[in-house]
Amino acid sequence: MPEGKIVKALSGFYYVLTADGLITQCRGRGIFRKNKINPLVGDSVVFQADNDREGYILEVLPRKNELVRPPIANIDQAILVFSAMEPEFSTALLDRFLVLVESKEVTPLICISKMDLIDQDEKLNFFAEYYRKIGYEVILISTKDPEGLKEILPYLKDRTSVIAGQSGVGKSSLLNVLRPELALKTNDISTHLGRGKHTTRHVELIEINDGFVADTPGFSSLEFQEMEAEEVKECFPEFVHISDQCKFRECTHLKEPKCAVKDAVETEKIAAFRYKHYVSFVEEIKDRKPRY
Structure with missing residues (x-):
């Protein structure tokens, strides 16, 4: 079966581009909905072509992110x-x-x-x-x-x-x-x-x-719905770079003593505005309502 990349999704159709440059308009299999599989633009897929222009997506290959x-x-x-x-x-x-x-x-x-x-x-x-x-x-x-x-x-x-x-x-x-x-x-x-x-x-x-x-229409949601508070520090590369110098291995860089990140902010090696944003993001995640 041929493989390709979904390059557009519109009105229930998926437009799949193959290595030879051809685009096939495909629908997803009904079992996708049953299994809660939603093909996305950027997905690599296996599909079956009914003719030169139309076909069905049979399989969505593993994603590295979404x-x-x-x-x-x-x-x-x-x-x-x-x-x-x-x-x-x-x-x-x-x-x-x-x-x-x-x-x-x-x-x-x-x-x-x-x-x-x-x-x-x-x-x-x-x-x-x-x-x-x-x-x-x-x-x-x-x-x-x-x-x-x-x-x-x-x-x-x-x-x-x-x-x-x-x-x-x-x-x-x-x-x-x-x-x-x-x-x-x-x-x-x-x-x-x-x-x-x-x-x-x-x-x-x-x-x-x-x-x-x-x-794309851009990020319509900029909330940290899929993140936990302790994950935020890993997304600040200048924090990650010196975090092994903190006294505590799992330092959150908030209230712990002998924190290398807070020390770096004090000595202006880390910009104060970045640390301020880090604290506000962590607080935002901690304050969000639990999802059930």
Whole structure:
């Protein structure tokens, strides 16, 4: 039986791309619903083709990860797009995205867009350098500079990437520059709400530079529903790097004495804003209502 990758899901149909470049429109087997198996964009599947265009998915192969919102599987990389202005750059929101991405073992790429709207900004440069220092790739871009955007292309090769971030930061504009023939619909920022109008309606993988990029509706939920409080510290790489220096092996970096992370915050080796966000995320998880 042929195998392929689901590159689009729409109205109960799954569009499966095979290695030879053909796309077959498939339905899922009824037993999937019975067994609570939900094929996702990004899934590798075994299918049976009734003809050149139509078929049925027989098996969903094991996933390495999956996201719930947006519903997508087997992601290698998350391109997190945040704007320098309109809306204003937010480290709190970026750190929330980073924790969610790290928890799924997805590699983040931080893109700060709309750099054409600001002059050299010392504060923004500080943030960019700090995130680089703790191990993240950070690139500064402007959709008004198509040549500069090509800096992203090497990161896309041979990877399946999800593009996400603040609403209204130019995610669809970015894809339009990388592949102009897409002509993806974009909307201006809503001045009343300070956010972009929702423009992307379904999940679809788009081929760019020998890789796949998901143009998705973005993360409609940024809550830590699938995480426990003790897991959050593992999603801060600068904490992980020095945690073996804490007095207690299972140190939560909150109230324990002789904590290397808290000491590093005091000596400014770890940024205070990162530690503040860590504490607030842990408290948020501890305060959430139990699910039954």
